[in-house]
Amino acid sequence: MLQGKVYGVYFSPTGGTRAYVTALAGLLSCEAEEIDLTAREERARDHVFGPEDLVILGAPVYAGRLPQLEGGIFERLRGDGTPAVFNVSYGNRAFEDALLEEQDICQAHGFHGIAAGAWIAPHTFSGRIGSGRPDGTDLEKVREFAAGVRALLERPDWRSCRLTVPGDRPYRPARRVEVYPAGDESCTRCMACVSRCPAGAIPPESPRSTDTGRCISCLACVKSCPAGARAVAGPAFPKMVEGLEGRLLSPRREPELYYGR
Numbered sequence: 257m258l259q260g261k262v263y264g265v266y267f268s269p270t271g272g273t274r275a276y277v278t279a280l281a282g283l284l285s286c287e288a289e290e291i292d293l294t295a296r297e298e299r300a301r302d303h304v305f306g307p308e309d310l311v312i313l314g315a316p317v318y319a320g321r322l323p324q325l326e327g328g329i330f331e332r333l334r335g336d337g338t339p340a341v342f343n344v345s346y347g348n349r350a351f352e353d354a355l356l357e358e359q360d361i362c363q364a365h366g367f368h369g370i371a372a373g374a375w376i377a378p379h380t381f382s383g384r385i386g387s388g389r390p391d392g393t394d395l396e397k398v399r400e401f402a403a404g405v406r407a408l409l410e411r412p413d414w415r416s417c418r419l420t421v422p423g424d425r426p427y428r429p430a431r432r433v434e435v436y437p438a439g440d441e442s443c444t445r446c447m448a449c450v451s452r453c454p455a456g457a458i459p460p461e462s463p464r465s466t467d468t469g470r471c472i473s474c475l476a477c478v479k480s481c482p483a484g485a486r487a488v489a490g491p492a493f494p495k496m497v498e499g500l501e502g503r504l505l506s507p508r509r510e511p512e513l514y515y516g517r
């Protein structure tokens with residue numbers, strides 16, 4: 257295969273995307289290196305890859321697009337004809353333009369897309385949707401994908417392959433989901449949420465509050481608060497979750513894999 261390193265590079269506020277990217281990268285090399293772009297410091301840094309490296313990328317789907325963060329997710333990555341495998345994880349609804357957006361951004365930064373996968377993970381807003389995924393069937397698909405990627409890279413002409421993924425240009429408009437968590441009086445000011453927030457939306461001087469202009473509604477703060485002090489207040493959120501569960505608990509969606517030709 258290639259002479260360089262394998263990297264698993266992901267943005268994953270609640271771990272669903274990470275599970276797929278690291279499983280795939282780990283199957284492609286037992287020395288795969290992780291780069292966690294959920295951390296703002298990592299997104300602010302340049303990450304440079306060579307033509308002999310293999311980069312497995314991943315991000316979640318938010319309203320059919322990539323999460324819209326100031327400065328972007330993949331914008332500081334630099335490839336040099338570096339083969340890349342694009343991945344998205346989504347909450348059993350649809351991935352729409354997100355995989356295409358990821359491919360477009362990364363290819364504009366010097367990566368050569370050879371394969372792509374759309375995977376199902378627990379929905380950020382309800383662990384009942386996509387519960388337990390990736391499960392055994394998903395992981396079998398990850399193994400199949402790793403074997404497919406290896407086989408592609410063994411072809412002498414892989415550098416001239418072209419990857420086509422679903423999605424439309426122009427992409428659907430980015431839509432904010434008005435779900436904003438906040439802390440209550442049980443907040444101990446431990447700052448776990450401040451450091452875990454990928455969007456810099458929790459001011460360290462008042463960690464119970466949320467800058468709604470920056471918040472991407474990923475709920476990393478809710479899930480990482482050791483005191484259980486952060487939640488989305490009000491009756492609208494449980495109603496929305498009920499609606500999502502009504503529509504998305506079934507049918508079960510299956511992973512979709514794409515290879516360059």
Ligand SMILES: Cc1cc2nc3c(=O)[nH]c(=O)nc-3n(C[C@H](O)[C@H](O)[C@H](O)COP(=O)(O)O)c2cc1C
Nearest residue numbers: 268269270271272273316319320347349350379380
């Ligand atoms: C703001 C927001 C919008 C979302 N939009 C979609 C969507 O359009 N389609 C879908 O199937 N899941 C959607 N989800 C669910 C996530 O894509 C899914 O839970 C993903 O696996 C989370 O990735 P992570 O665990 O790596 O953070 C959305 C989640 C959030 C927070």
